[in-house]
Amino acid sequence: MYAKYKQLLQIEAGFAMKHAKQKINGVVDVELAGNHEQARRELQSLSDSMTFSNPFVWIMYKFEAYKDEAQPIRTMRDFRIHCSKEGDICTKRFAFVNERLALKGQQSLMDADYYNDNILLDTLLEERSLQELVRDPEFINLWQMHEYNTVDKRIAKWEGYSTTT
């Protein structure tokens, strides 16, 4: 799926460049603008359709998929930044994991003293508290309920989850 995402990213980049060139030249090309918007929507849609059955799959996906990028997600610092954009699905996933860790009396992944910025994500997966969390059927049920959520057959993952509650 990431290969498809990269392909779409490339297509969108092509439209973005053409679109910008036309704007500079004062040309209004409705078809190009439409294609650009469509490519952006497809990218978003593909991104929305990616689902992860548990947090470990999610974390490792982020680690693997971004490893050759200029901005890889390798460390706790990278991961926290990635999961800090308000309203983003990864921000909700991250908050949910932290919320459930707190309920179990465990350290939050936001606790930079406990999980310092330099910790590698694959090391994070060895954390006992996280392993216990992923083995908890109640947690997994709730995680998957949010992850596979649909509304009227529309993908609506994590829509019902608010990071402020």
Place this chain on the structure above:
Amino acid sequence: MKPDLYLINGPLGAGKTTFLKELLKLPQHKDARIIENEFANTSVDTEQLHDHHAEVQTIAGVCICCSTGDELTDALGLLSKSSAPVIIEATGIANSLRLIEKIVNADMLDVYTVRHAIFILDAIEASDNLEGTLDTYRHELQAADTVFVSKSDLLDTVQVEQLMDALSGLDVQQVSFANEGVFDPVLLEAESRILDYFAQLDEPIDNHEEGASYTVIDTSVVSLEASQLELVWQTIRLEYGIRRMKGNIQSANGTMWHIEATPHQCKVSSYESGALRLVVIGKDATLVTLESVLEAVAHD
């Protein structure tokens, strides 16, 4: 009247912030607002701009040219209410043309006038591998309205002549010196042509110089002596294909040091406060960890 927009780009450690500090001394820029893009989630450079009274917006943790988010557009939108100039200082791996593309597609040309695009070229790095450096930054050099060469005072006359000859053969708009950030402000009066360059470009834009990735190391958790880091810099550099390293460390007695390392030198200066982070850029930068640095220190 639309506010003027200035872009400052160049590799990490080339002297962008030093240049910016000089730029802000010009009367017409005393109220300029700054968008500073930093890799580290706390700026390692903002401290240097603390004397500037106008607004400094730091976009941290992402590179604005390749982020799919709206960080740049949001910041530009926020700063568009006043007529004072806005200066964007990019990260050390940003692509100016990608920035232009984002600015144009976000309709920011309705709000701003692109006044001047500046590229800072590190003379020492360029002189060491003239052909390779100019090839790596070809589009940046050609697209910039002025290429300012920094650190040329550290080269001999022949090396400087070779560099300037090579640049003049590259069809750059204007080239001049900016040692210690000092430059001729008249050059900034030239009309910007970066939009025309972008419009005529017939090849795709790469987001970053080839193979460059970065990592940020939290140095707050260890004590490191500046002299140790200076000693092991070449080891780390060669082992991981690192091009540059910049940031802050703290020694056991609490002294803070600002580090700026390029292939040729590891410049260390004392520092009063700032984020304890090291930004590392290079081929396998993402493999550089705090442990690998400490290991190199231990073996030296």
